[in-house]
Amino acid sequence: MCASPRPASPAPDPGPEPAPPRAPVPKPAPEPSAPGGAAWWLLGASRPLLPPTSEPLPGLLVYEGFISEEEERLISRGMMREAEPAWKPGTFNGLSINKRWGVHCNLRDRLVSAPTHPLPPYLLETLGPKLAALGHPKLRGFEMNEANGIIYKRKLGHYLAAHCDDRFLSREPICNLSLGGSCYMTYGRVRSGSKKGLQSAGKEEVKVLLKPRTLQVLTGEARYDYTHGISHGDLLDEERISVTVRMSPVTRKGAA
Ligand SMILES: O=C(O)CCC(=O)C(=O)O
Secondary structure: OOOOOOOOOOOOOOOOOOOOOOOOOOOOOOOOOOOOOOOOOOOOOOOOOOOOOEOOOOOEEEEOOOOOHHHHHHHHHHHHHOOOOOOEEEOOOEEEEEEEEEOEEEOOOOEEEOOOOOOOHHHHHHHHHHHHHOOOHHHOOOOOOEEEEEEEEHHHOOEEEEEOOOOOOOOOOEEEEEEOOOEEEEEEEEOOOOOOOOOEEEEEEEEEEEOOOOEEEEOHHHHHOEEEEEOHHHEOOOEEEEEEEEOOOOEOOOOO
């Protein structure tokens, strides 16, 4: 059986209206302090920009999850679908499958000449604004005009020979994105006074884990004083793809 409703009695006087709750006051972003006191990613910025996930070597800025899975698919598909420039097996810096866009760096004659295949929109539009948004002082004015893609296949014995990107033809920051698979990249300090030029000092090696969607920005010591390479055994998945972008101003004269 249902209870019948009681007759309504007059409502008690609620008294004065309580004050509405105050909206929380957002904390202002810390302002950059004087040089020397502020982290580099605060310098020149009115609010903190994205700090790296880690800096395993001086000047090696690692940003995990730099691009989304959707952006990763967009870049990979773009690279795979375009007919030109074509993928070609390469042996220049190890064994891999390569393509390149943008200006041509002639390492022997120290010349940078106009591009045959300009950088594609799927690279420029995805990476350009994101690199600028990092707010790193070394990336100010960075206009990528050279890029290369590498496919590593473990079953084909692929690897990247230890090397330093050209010190003169390309500007300081080298930006490198990992797609599709993980690897360890080995950084080896260049032995000073070596007659053979670049050689890694065995004891001064640092292995850096590069997961898919990780960006590395090589600056300073990591750019100039260390070689970087990937041994075959450090490819952790059957396939890994990388994209490296640089700024290499066109020159008509030799740069060295
Ligand atoms: O595969 C990588 O992540 C590095 C590629 C590289 O060092 C290069 O293209 O010069």
